[in-house]
Amino acid sequence: MKEKIGIVDTLEERKPYIARKQEKGQGIPLTCDNNSLAGAISQRACVYSGARVVLNPVTDAVHLVHGPIGCAGYTWDIRGAKSSGVETNRTSFSTDMKELDIVFGGEKKLSKAIDELVGLYHPPVIFVYSTCIVGIIGDDLESVCKTASQKHNISVIPVKSEGFKGNKSDGYKAACDALKKLIKKPPENPTAKKVPRPSETIKPKINILGDFNVAGDVWLVKPLFEQMGIEVIVSMTGDSTAKAISRAAEADLNLVQCSGSMTYLAKWMQKEYGIPYLNASFFGIEDISLALRRTADYFGSEKMKKQAEKILETEINRIMPEISRVRERVKGKKAAIYMGGPAKALTLIKGFAELGMEVVIIGTQTGKKEDYEQISYSVRDGTVIVDDANPLELAELLVKQKADLMVAGVKERFIAYKLGIAFCDFNHDRVVEFEGFDGFVNFAREVDASISSPVWNAVRQRTLIPEAVESDKKSGRIEKAAVKERISGENYANKCKSILLKPEFLHQKSETAVESQV
Amino acid sequence: MTKRNYATVNPCVMCQPMGSALAFKGIENTMVLYHGSQGCSTYMRLQLAHHFREPVDIASSSLSEKGAVYGGRENLKKGLRNVINRYNPKVIGVATTCLAETIGDDVPAIIREFKEEEGIGDDPEKYIIIIPVSTPSYGESHVSGYIKALDAVVRKFAEKPGEESAVKVQNEKLNVIPVESLSPADVRELKEIFEIMAEDYIFLPDISETFDAPLREYLPKIASGGTPLSEIADMPNSQASLGLGIVSKNLAVKYLEESHDVPGYSVPIPIGLSNTDSFFTELVKILGCPIPEKYLKERGRLLDAMVDVHKYLYGVKAAVYGDPDLVFSLTTFMLELGMNPVLIATGSKSRDFGTRMRQIIEKINPELEPVVLDGIDFDTLNDAVRECSPEILIGNSNGRYIAKACDIPLVRVGLPIHDRVGAQRILTVGYRGALELLDRITNAILEATDTFTAPVQPELAAYTGKGSGSECVEESQ
Numbered sequence: 001m002k003e004k005i006g007i008v009d010t011l012e013e014r015k016p017y018i019a020r021k022q023e024k025g026q027g028i029p030l031t032c033d034n035n036s037l038a039g040a041i042s043q044r045a046c047v048y049s050g051a052r053v054v055l056n057p058v059t060d061a062v063h064l065v066h067g068p069i070g071c072a073g074y075t076w077d078i079r080g081a082k083s084s085g086v087e088t089n090r091t092s093f094s095t096d097m098k099e100l101d102i103v104f105g106g107e108k109k110l111s112k113a114i115d116e117l118v119g120l121y122h123p124p125v126i127f128v129y130s131t132c133i134v135g136i137i138g139d140d141l142e143s144v145c146k147t148a149s150q151k152h153n154i155s156v157i158p159v160k161s162e163g164f165k166g167n168k169s170d171g172y173k174a175a176c177d178a179l180k181k182l183i184k185k186p187p188e189n190p191t192a193k194k195v196p197r198p199s200e201t202i203k204p205k206i207n208i209l210g211d212f213n214v215a216g217d218v219w220l221v222k223p224l225f226e227q228m229g230i231e232v233i234v235s236m237t238g239d240s241t242a243k244a245i246s247r248a249a250e251a252d253l254n255l256v257q258c259s260g261s262m263t264y265l266a267k268w269m270q271k272e273y274g275i276p277y278l279n280a281s282f283f284g285i286e287d288i289s290l291a292l293r294r295t296a297d298y299f300g301s302e303k304m305k306k307q308a309e310k311i312l313e314t315e316i317n318r319i320m321p322e323i324s325r326v327r328e329r330v331k332g333k334k335a336a337i338y339m340g341g342p343a344k345a346l347t348l349i350k351g352f353a354e355l356g357m358e359v360v361i362i363g364t365q366t367g368k369k370e371d372y373e374q375i376s377y378s379v380r381d382g383t384v385i386v387d388d389a390n391p392l393e394l395a396e397l398l399v400k401q402k403a404d405l406m407v408a409g410v411k412e413r414f415i416a417y418k419l420g421i422a423f424c425d426f427n428h429d430r431v432v433e434f435e436g437f438d439g440f441v442n443f444a445r446e447v448d449a450s451i452s453s454p455v456w457n458a459v460r461q462r463t464l465i466p467e468a469v470e471s472d473k474k475s476g477r478i479e480k481a482a483v484k485e486r487i488s489g490e491n492y493a494n495k496c497k498s499i500l501l502k503p504e505f506l507h508q509k510s511e512t513a514v515e516s517q518v
Numbered sequence: 519m520t521k522r523n524y525a526t527v528n529p530c531v532m533c534q535p536m537g538s539a540l541a542f543k544g545i546e547n548t549m550v551l552y553h554g555s556q557g558c559s560t561y562m563r564l565q566l567a568h569h570f571r572e573p574v575d576i577a578s579s580s581l582s583e584k585g586a587v588y589g590g591r592e593n594l595k596k597g598l599r600n601v602i603n604r605y606n607p608k609v610i611g612v613a614t615t616c617l618a619e620t621i622g623d624d625v626p627a628i629i630r631e632f633k634e635e636e637g638i639g640d641d642p643e644k645y646i647i648i649i650p651v652s653t654p655s656y657g658e659s660h661v662s663g664y665i666k667a668l669d670a671v672v673r674k675f676a677e678k679p680g681e682e683s684a685v686k687v688q689n690e691k692l693n694v695i696p697v698e699s700l701s702p703a704d705v706r707e708l709k710e711i712f713e714i715m716a717e718d719y720i721f722l723p724d725i726s727e728t729f730d731a732p733l734r735e736y737l738p739k740i741a742s743g744g745t746p747l748s749e750i751a752d753m754p755n756s757q758a759s760l761g762l763g764i765v766s767k768n769l770a771v772k773y774l775e776e777s778h779d780v781p782g783y784s785v786p787i788p789i790g791l792s793n794t795d796s797f798f799t800e801l802v803k804i805l806g807c808p809i810p811e812k813y814l815k816e817r818g819r820l821l822d823a824m825v826d827v828h829k830y831l832y833g834v835k836a837a838v839y840g841d842p843d844l845v846f847s848l849t850t851f852m853l854e855l856g857m858n859p860v861l862i863a864t865g866s867k868s869r870d871f872g873t874r875m876r877q878i879i880e881k882i883n884p885e886l887e888p889v890v891l892d893g894i895d896f897d898t899l900n901d902a903v904r905e906c907s908p909e910i911l912i913g914n915s916n917g918r919y920i921a922k923a924c925d926i927p928l929v930r931v932g933l934p935i936h937d938r939v940g941a942q943r944i945l946t947v948g949y950r951g952a953l954e955l956l957d958r959i960t961n962a963i964l965e966a967t968d969t970f971t972a973p974v975q976p977e978l979a980a981y982t983g984k985g986s987g988s989e990c991v992e993e994s995q
């Protein structure tokens with residue numbers, strides 16, 4: 001906190017967004033939650049992207065992008081969210097607006113496209129995303145969708161996600177607003193305040209908000225609650241359907257995992273239908289345990305509490321040998337976290353602690369003030385906290401903080417790889433579950449696989465300069481002079497021995513910048 | 519076939535700004551900045567990082583609501599300033615997006631203003647060069663974005679303010695400019711050919727290292743490699759330009775011919791036997807040197823391989839899709855191999871595509887009557903595949919859903935390839951590229967038809983005295 005300048009070499013305007021945790025228990029004044037700086041190469045996407053990633057896992061919806069082809073093309077089947085039924089969401093739909101549509105307006109094309117798609121796919125719901133261009137030419141999505149909705153007797157919901165109107169977080173909000181329109185009033189006592197009901201009489205119901213079923217995560221989480229005698233009405237939005245979402249207001253409790261995207265919806269459901277919510281994470285032994293116990297506590301049933309403890313005991317005993325094995329291999333290694341949302345970043349801190357690893361860099365694209373406060377309480381002194389980082393900052397931090405592993409998404413993967421640092425994808429691209437007990441085992445194994453791979457030893461030896469044989473004997477047919485010529489410069493050879501890395505930006509002015517303080 | 523007139527389902531093209539990045543990234547020490555909202559740069563970085571498996575830094579002017587209402591001038595200037603400050607590039611390619619185009623920003627004027635404010639002169643030796651290109655996403659496709667960006671680059675370097683009537687100092691070089699993005703491996707192969715055959719050549723854009731960077735001791739902010747700027751500036755003085763690709767118009771080659779009297783020649787992208795033959799023939803004509811023995815040997819090996827596999831490939835029905843010129847050259851090769859390209863398609867809208875395809879079919883195998891489609895999406899391709907029932911698909915990885923649904927193999931060529939490694943190393947050009955492609959196609963067919971391990975057909979079992987295939991397996995257990 002005392003040295004906010006000089007952690008990394010970056011633009012003056014970016015400096016307030018990077019801070020180092022210095023004294024235990026002390027918060028860090030970190031600037032965040034602003035629009036990205038032009039030319040800084042933010043890792044963030046746009047409003048549309050925020051809306052799209054939240055809604056895309058709704059499996060039976062037609063996700064129609066009203067805009068030029070790019071926006072739909074780059075988000076085609078991007079999420080890695082699995083479905084147990086139909087997979088309409090994995091198809092990319094666009095109005096592919098062309099110059100004439102820009103000039104004369106795209107409403108007509110949109111309405112015809114909706115007609116066409118209803119005829120071909122018979123979806124229960126169509127989400128119509130607006131893109132930058134729609135916000136400029138002013139197509140009235142609201143009215144087109146309303147008309148189409150009445151005509152086809154299905155939900156046609158406009159998603160107000162013009163790319164430039166804010167940042168990714170605004171897209172989350174737009175997605176929640178769209179989901180709101182799908183949620184129907186429950187049949188009984190819609191406004192009566194929900195009270196914990198004993199599970200012995202009526203089966204309690206919950207929703208899981210902010211789980212997107214990437215690689216099938218939800219399928220490892222839902223059974224835990226079912227074993228506790230709880231019905232999970234819907235997980236939003238992983239492996240959800242329009243019908244399941246419409247029933248969400250029947251729930252007694254909402255568990256919010258991805259708080260960045262779903263707290264807004266949870267608060268709305270609390271206000272509108274009196275459904276309280278708890279924050280929860282299904283990643284890592286500690287957080288899963290917390291989630292199950294808090295849920296059982298909320299419902300107050302002794303039977304449920306016992307059942308939760310039983311599940312935890314059995315499951316933890318089952319996976320612990322493998323977790324301990326991996327822990328022995330990776331403990332003491334340093335991790336860097338760069339996530340889209342803060343909830344995942346926070347739960348990862350605990351996850352790494354369970355593996356005996358230490359977090360040295362933590363950042364998010366969309367964290368808010370409260371999130372960073374919480375993060376700064378959760379990490380050790382010396383950890384660098386960064387909001388809306390860019391590739392150069394991340395690269396420099398990875399080197400200076402001596403990270404052994406990075407957890408992030410695709411764009412960050414190759415930064416880590418080029419620096420010779422292990423990597424684990426905790427984003428859309430992963431193909432194995434990380435949530436639930438087996439998910440944590442998967443995570444531990446992947447961390448181990450990436451850190452322990454022998455390729456890093458090879459990478460550390462970044463060049464090959466065999467020592468020339470010092471012999472005057474004419475045993476070889478090649479003249480010694482020629483050999484020397486081939487190895488360009490002996491000094492160079494010495495210089496390059498045991499090189500770790502020489503990023504260009506580390507040779508610049510900020511050589512004085514602080515080393516990691518462990 | 520489904521007739522959809524309004525909705526596009528599973529697009530087969532990307533947008534124009536993407537194409538511009540593919541071009542700009544092949545120039546020495548160059549950064550790309552998209553004038554638009556933050557998402558555009560992030561999405562395209564994602565696409566490119568997925569495909570090439572390299573870090574891809576593309577800046578954005580990060581237009582917000584304010585910028586959209588009052589114009590993006592300040593954001594663009596700020597973006598340029600920050601990129602210069604952080605990356606210190608020699609060139610910045612500024613590509614517009616739909617947002618910037620629609621709010622009506624005059625990008626060249628803003629850049630002029632920026633240069634004045636920052637004291638950036640016009641001398642390319644001393645100052646940073648900023649190249650605007652208009653690439654709204656609602657116009658054409660990534661293919662046109664690529665062509666337009668290369669044209670803008672060549673023009674920018676060719677225009678020499680104040681010395682319009684200067685006498686041209688001829689060099690001994692040959693310009694080489696493709697109309698579509700080739701793989702880094704392709705560019706490496708072509709460069710090797712030119713290194714051996716041409717005295718001197720200028721290959722634009724050279725992504726052989728920028729998109730396939732070796733992991734070495736030194737990690738630069740901007741990937742090293744790319745066409746040197748001094749070379750681009752020398753392009754108007756070259757002996758000739760060779761355009762690779764004949765379906766799309768090569769604007770840069772045309773410009774150099776019309777404005778700088780550099781004679782332009784165009785050959786198909788050298789994929790397959792006859793296209794590589796034309797490529798070498800053209801080179802021999804332009805350069806006046808014989809084809810090196812090395813390539814004659816490679817050609818011989820290709821012929822040898824074509825003979826070896828001719829029975830496996832004869833009459834095999836194939837569907838080819840992708841960018842127009844890539845598809846043209848792939849199809850030519852398939853025709854040469856005796857395959858039956860029943861379905862030939864491109865996502866780009868192109869009138870010349872159909873004409874060119876008909877010409878080549880007429881020339882090599884007039885008996886065939888393939889379905890030729892342009893401006894398609896993958897849903898249309900899917901319908902066409904079901905109608906034409908090809909035995910193999912050849913194209914980018916977005917065809918994987920169709921291949922899987924139809925249970926036919928997909929040989930991955932083109933961009934994007936997200937579901938397999940090695941996209942940057944796929945070699946298709948030259949005789950060596952043809953050989954590799956030939957092996958991949960043949961092996962995919964052998965694998966799919968299970969030629970060497972398939973059980974005896976049940977209806978033939980009576981004649982073999984062995985019983986049906988499944989019984990054989992049981993017996994052996």
